[in-house]
Amino acid sequence: MNDSKNDIKEKVRENYSQIVEGENKGCCSSSGCCSGNSEGIDIAQISNKLGYTSEDLETDFIEANQGLGCGNPQAITNLQPGQTVLDLGCGAGFDVFLAAREVGIEGKVIGVDMTSEMITKARKTAEENNFENVEFRLGEIEALPAADNSVDVVISNCVINLSVDKEAVFQEIYRVLKSGGRIAISDVVKNNELSEEIKDNLENYSRCITGAIPAEELEEIMEKNGFEDVEIKRKENSEEIVQDWSTEIQPEDFIYSAYITGKKPE
Template sequence: MSNTTNSEHDNKSSIDAQTQRRAVRERYGTIATDESSCCNDSLICCDDTDLGDRTKQLGYTPDEIDSISEGANLGLGCGNPNALASLKVGETVLDLGSGGGFDCFLAAAEVDEEGQVIGVDMTPEMIERARANVEKNDVSNAEFRLGEIEHLPVADDSVDVIISNCVINLSPDKPQVFREAYRVLRPGGRLAISDVVMTAQFPAETRNDIESLTGCIAGAATIESLQTMLADTGFEDVHITPKEESDEFIREWDDSRDLSEYIVSAAIEGRKPSQ
């Protein structure tokens, strides 16, 4: 595993942040308006049956999958952050990169009408799709806001739990993402994130490939780097736990190479200190 400052630096892409953000927005805007659920150029195409099987691989139960109407689950995650979050009735939950709203709607059921769920996504097409899915799922305690996860449209100290599913790796400024997460969390608030982490350096052609950067591959950071970012931000009780079984579905992300040699899905947890 790459675990030194130099190796982390050597693995950085030469693509600038503005170009990366624009490419991410364009890619996921296209996915949001595509009627075929999880077809894009980094993931295998799948019909509804395949999508259900893939979602189970990520750690969702059949009941969770069946409880959400078609169109919210786009097959883009790498885990089940709600399973980490241990949500309680009445809590306020924020989803970073909420996509079609699948995780938000599951969280909304957990926190019940006394709680609130806020989804933030920087892609207008995703926000439009998620808002349409609110009505389809008859949810009254979830809302979706357009914004970047590096600049959250959320008030200070207003959120109990932050969830995210394979999104933070897409950010070219991960420390800023965690600073924003810290800002909006209430004292004692917690992170429950599923994301990919880097276990070996990518070849230069991969880390400088815009499709790999926008496809939840080349933007992954090492566990050590993420631990440092979280600690420097002020989070405590930080735990990053690789899910070795994730190699089964990560291998399916690319027909030409075995991506499980470079990345693994992980549970990322932390807590803002209580005051």
């Protein structure tokens, strides 16, 4: 891939800014990852496919759900009242608000996103719905705006694949987690090599295709940076989730949606 890391980062930032502003009409064709508010898309249908329940979708903060992601990290978090949760690449905050219900007023959920438009939208929704246990911070997941040893659980939904420095991301996750803290991530993993033509199309990076890495490489990065009990589990309906992310290729031939878990040692 010939594009620089800065080019990739700015392209991703641009696409997600356009989603908030309603200008992106199909970054990922018709579902998941960065589909956003594309014309004709049934976000509820997408969300059900990703693993969200009807209870998740019948909320006063449903405007925060933009049909993004490749799964539902809440399904593997087992959050407890009073915990502090950090959401990497929180977007408009839907997963943050769902987590906030689980940790209760004694807990706290922090959302981090590099797109100012997303953060503005998330803060507005939090204020309108009187969330007192959430906070949204502008920042990049390779340099998290969070203190050392301050978080019980880190969640993320189809964002780490977009990072141009995945090792830095996991170094930062390890830094901010408390001893015994856990990660519960939904993301995509590469299972076949992409052609240079596919990789040279910068749109395929924003579509959560080009930036995916093999499970073996991802596991190696996590274990190298101190995580234990690492598990990468393919979602049963992965093909259904990713198949519409591109009109040029068949994404299911190259990537799959997975739940990724692990923990920082006690």
